[in-house]
Amino acid sequence: MSKIGIGKAINAGMRRAMERDPKVVIMGEDIGKLGGVFRVTENLQKDFGEDRVIDTPLAESGIVGTAIGMALRGYRPIVEIQFDGFVYPAFSQITCQVAKMRARSLGKIKLPMVIRIPVGGGIGAVEHHSESNEAYFAHTAGLRVVACSNPEDAYWMIQQAIESDDPIVFYEPKRRYHEKGEVDLTATTAPRSLFEATIARAGSDVTVAAYGPMVKVCLDAATVAAEEGRSIEVIDLRSLSPLDLDVLATSVEKTGRLVVTHEAPTFLGMGAEIAAAISQRCFYHLESPVIRVGGYNLPYPPSRIEEDFLPDLDRVLDGVDRALAY
Amino acid sequence: MSDNEVAMPEHAAHAAAVAALTAPVPETIGDGGAELVQLLTPEGERVDHVGHPEYSATIDELTDDDLRGFYRDQVLIRRVDAEATALQRQGELGIWASLLGQEAAQVGSARALRTQDYAFPTYREHGVAWVRGVNPLNLLGLFRGVNQGGWDPNENNFHLYTIVIGAQTLHAVGYAMGIQHDHAVGTGEPDRDAAVIAYFGDGATAQGDVNESFVYAASMNAPVVFFCQNNQWAISQPVEKQTRIPLYQRARGCGCPGVGVDGNDVLAVYAVTKAAMNAARSGQGPMMIEAYTYRMGAHTTSDDPTKYRVSADVEVWKLRDPIARLKAYLTSSGKADKSYFDAVDVEADALAVTVREGCLSMPDPEPASMFDNVYVDEHPLVEAERAAFAAYTASFEGGH
Ligand SMILES: Cc1ncc(C[n+]2csc(CCOP(=O)(O)OP(=O)(O)O)c2C)c(N)n1
Ligand SMILES: [Mg+2]
Numbered sequence: 001m002s003k004i005g006i007g008k009a010i011n012a013g014m015r016r017a018m019e020r021d022p023k024v025v026i027m028g029e030d031i032g033k034l035g036g037v038f039r040v041t042e043n044l045q046k047d048f049g050e051d052r053v054i055d056t057p058l059a060e061s062g063i064v065g066t067a068i069g070m071a072l073r074g075y076r077p078i079v080e081i082q083f084d085g086f087v088y089p090a091f092s093q094i095t096c097q098v099a100k101m102r103a104r105s106l107g108k109i110k111l112p113m114v115i116r117i118p119v120g121g122g123i124g125a126v127e128h129h130s131e132s133n134e135a136y137f138a139h140t141a142g143l144r145v146v147a148c149s150n151p152e153d154a155y156w157m158i159q160q161a162i163e164s165d166d167p168i169v170f171y172e173p174k175r176r177y178h179e180k181g182e183v184d185l186t187a188t189t190a191p192r193s194l195f196e197a198t199i200a201r202a203g204s205d206v207t208v209a210a211y212g213p214m215v216k217v218c219l220d221a222a223t224v225a226a227e228e229g230r231s232i233e234v235i236d237l238r239s240l241s242p243l244d245l246d247v248l249a250t251s252v253e254k255t256g257r258l259v260v261t262h263e264a265p266t267f268l269g270m271g272a273e274i275a276a277a278i279s280q281r282c283f284y285h286l287e288s289p290v291i292r293v294g295g296y297n298l299p300y301p302p303s304r305i306e307e308d309f310l311p312d313l314d315r316v317l318d319g320v321d322r323a324l325a326y
Numbered sequence: 327m328s329d330n331e332v333a334m335p336e337h338a339a340h341a342a343a344v345a346a347l348t349a350p351v352p353e354t355i356g357d358g359g360a361e362l363v364q365l366l367t368p369e370g371e372r373v374d375h376v377g378h379p380e381y382s383a384t385i386d387e388l389t390d391d392d393l394r395g396f397y398r399d400q401v402l403i404r405r406v407d408a409e410a411t412a413l414q415r416q417g418e419l420g421i422w423a424s425l426l427g428q429e430a431a432q433v434g435s436a437r438a439l440r441t442q443d444y445a446f447p448t449y450r451e452h453g454v455a456w457v458r459g460v461n462p463l464n465l466l467g468l469f470r471g472v473n474q475g476g477w478d479p480n481e482n483n484f485h486l487y488t489i490v491i492g493a494q495t496l497h498a499v500g501y502a503m504g505i506q507h508d509h510a511v512g513t514g515e516p517d518r519d520a521a522v523i524a525y526f527g528d529g530a531t532a533q534g535d536v537n538e539s540f541v542y543a544a545s546m547n548a549p550v551v552f553f554c555q556n557n558q559w560a561i562s563q564p565v566e567k568q569t570r571i572p573l574y575q576r577a578r579g580c581g582c583p584g585v586g587v588d589g590n591d592v593l594a595v596y597a598v599t600k601a602a603m604n605a606a607r608s609g610q611g612p613m614m615i616e617a618y619t620y621r622m623g624a625h626t627t628s629d630d631p632t633k634y635r636v637s638a639d640v641e642v643w644k645l646r647d648p649i650a651r652l653k654a655y656l657t658s659s660g661k662a663d664k665s666y667f668d669a670v671d672v673e674a675d676a677l678a679v680t681v682r683e684g685c686l687s688m689p690d691p692e693p694a695s696m697f698d699n700v701y702v703d704e705h706p707l708v709e710a711e712r713a714a715f716a717a718y719t720a721s722f723e724g725g726h
Contacts, residue, residue, distance in 0.1 A: 034562035037561070058491060124471060128489050296696070298696050304690040305690065
């Protein structure tokens with residue numbers, strides 16, 4: 001067992017994938033000597049060479065577009081987008097090209113690529129460095145979207161994403177890159193499927209669903225709630241497309257209440273889809289409407305007031321209160 | 327803002343541009359090549375550019391006051407920049423992008439603008455902002471995290487900083503197209519004809535937006551000057567990662583002539599930018615300028631350049647410092663003396679104090695202000711969430 005942060009865990013996962021499969025390459029800005037602005041690719045270029053850890057010119061559409069070409073030639077590119085807000089120059093390549101190519105070829109080609117995006121706020125950054133844009137990609141058929149929340153998942157999920165023959169948008173919770181957890185770097189099999197949700201904490205009164213950086217907030221909220229005598233079950237969704245509704249529905253059928261949380265604005269966010277799906281599926285078990293706790297429907301605010309924008313422990317508990325008030 | 331218009335012989339700028347078009351391509355990108363326009367050597371010696379006497383003529387028109395102003399602007403903005411870096415270290419700014427080393431490129435180009443011209447900056451153009459008259463505290467506000475810019479771009483014809491690399495170059499071209507539609511090009515009226523300057527870095531030249539902006543500018547014959555500060559680095563990536571030819575040649579294939587200039591020579595930058603802006607205003611279309619310079623500091627305060635570059639390179643560039651070279655020239659030519667330089671230093675320190683105090687007393691925005699200005703007209707969802715936010719906040723004040 002090693003105690004490492006999420007960033008290091010992803011680094012270790014990519015390293016293993018690259019050792020296993022010479023077709024795995026990484027492409028992105030500043031990923032070589034610098035090791036990426038978050039150091040997630042640290043030492044990989046030194047150990048695997050410049051032709052496998054490829055510093056690209058500064059152009060995201062170019063990174064993703066050329067990664068498509070590499071994939072067509074049989075490689076398995078991992079693309080690093082430097083910050084969430086800088087994926088948009090590549091939006092057309094991702095949504096029009098990456099997502100549709102398999103269907104257009106009637107299944108004759110596949111695009112096994114991973115698009116890694118550090119996501120979310122809370123790091124005191126200037127604009128475009130704190131976005132949560134998962135809904136755009138989860139909305140796009142042909143892409144799979146996952147979000148890790150802890151080092152052990154990060155380690156396994158990145159390897160599973162690299163092994164997937166479908167293109168995957170892989171979200172990394174940037175404000176948690178350095179939060180440490182136990183990871184068994186010697187284990188040989190992944191503990192669970194990439195697309196499975198997990199019960200991060202068992203409870204009986206209310207189900208709180210989260211992913212990525214919000215999982216920790218919800219676990220903390222559950223701890224506080226427990227002291228006040230309320231039992232919260234926290235579900236870590238892990239995969240946003242596909243959504244593991246089975247784990248979620250089982251929990252909701254038990255608790256009768258669901259609060260969905262994310263940093264992204266609630267309007268047409270993941271919570272909207274989950275609320276609709278769970279309302280339909282668990283209608284007779286629900287004691288309250290599904291409550292959404294998320295960012296406001298605003299441009300991400302200047303960092304000095306970002307704590308007022310981001311859903312925190314109190315806002316999660318407020319959501320729980322509202323669910324219990326029915 | 328300086329406004330020393332020099333009457334250019336008609337089409338001289340364009341002739342210069344065309345001549346640049348046929349300049350030999352250097353073997354390597356190396357030190358910028360011999361064809362970079364230079365009017366002041368690193369030692370501060372005033373030289374002429376062979377083949378382009380009009381650049382020297384532009385400088386010869388300047389008064390001693392103007393020349394001292396070039397110096398003063400650079401010293402003051404460098405001092406503001408140092409203070410901002412210190413404030414970031416003390417936790418008062420979230421981040422700061424230093425312009426250290428690029429003072430001449432910014433001050434020289436900005437001083438070549440007329441009041442009615444418009445500038446579209448990146449996030450590093452503090453020197454341009456200064457010359458345009460933007461209060462440095464506005465810049466600090468963005469990096470402190472109290473707003474996303476917030477100044478009125480039309481007050482100084484200086485647009486908001488743009489962080490998404492290259493995006494502003496298209497805005498600049500569009501603005502220039504608006505100038506054309508307004509018939510504010512080529513009328514010959516000095517206060518009417520206008521042009522736009524688009525700032526961007528060497529890294530940005532890789533972006534699709536920047537390349538599209540070259541195409542648009544040429545296609546529309548828009549009055550825009552592309553001003554690329556090649557500071558040799560895009561975070562950790564050397565300029566060679568972005569280009570295999572000198573950057574000033576990059577827009578030529580789209581139809582924008584290019585000129586390379588020693589970016590640490592404020593006089594050369596001024597003369598070249600002035601010629602290009604004059605050409606654009608007079609209806610001769612877009613040009614690209616590459617100001618060959620160096621990013622002396624880290625990319626931003628979050629960056630650690632020891633990971634990717636050697637300090638020996640930085641030492642070499644220290645010998646080409648833009649301020650030292652102008653100071654040497656002003657001294658040797660008798661245009662300024664120690665008492666002048668001392669006075670500027672005193673002024674710079676006073677400005678630093680003002681900036682520091684202004685920064686420390688900058689209030690955090692009201693949290694509810696995030697609901698302001700999202701739309702021009704009222705939006706029901708924003709209003710509903712504003713109300714919910716107020717009620718939620720009040721629930722704590724109620725003594726929970
Ligand atoms: C679209 C986009 N991608 C990535 C970034 C992250 N980033 C910020 S500055 C920078 C390097 C810019 O280099 P250059 O254009 O040379 O300007 P300089 O910082 O040297 O002034 C990068 C990659 C960004 N801001 N926008
Ligand atoms: Mg640069």
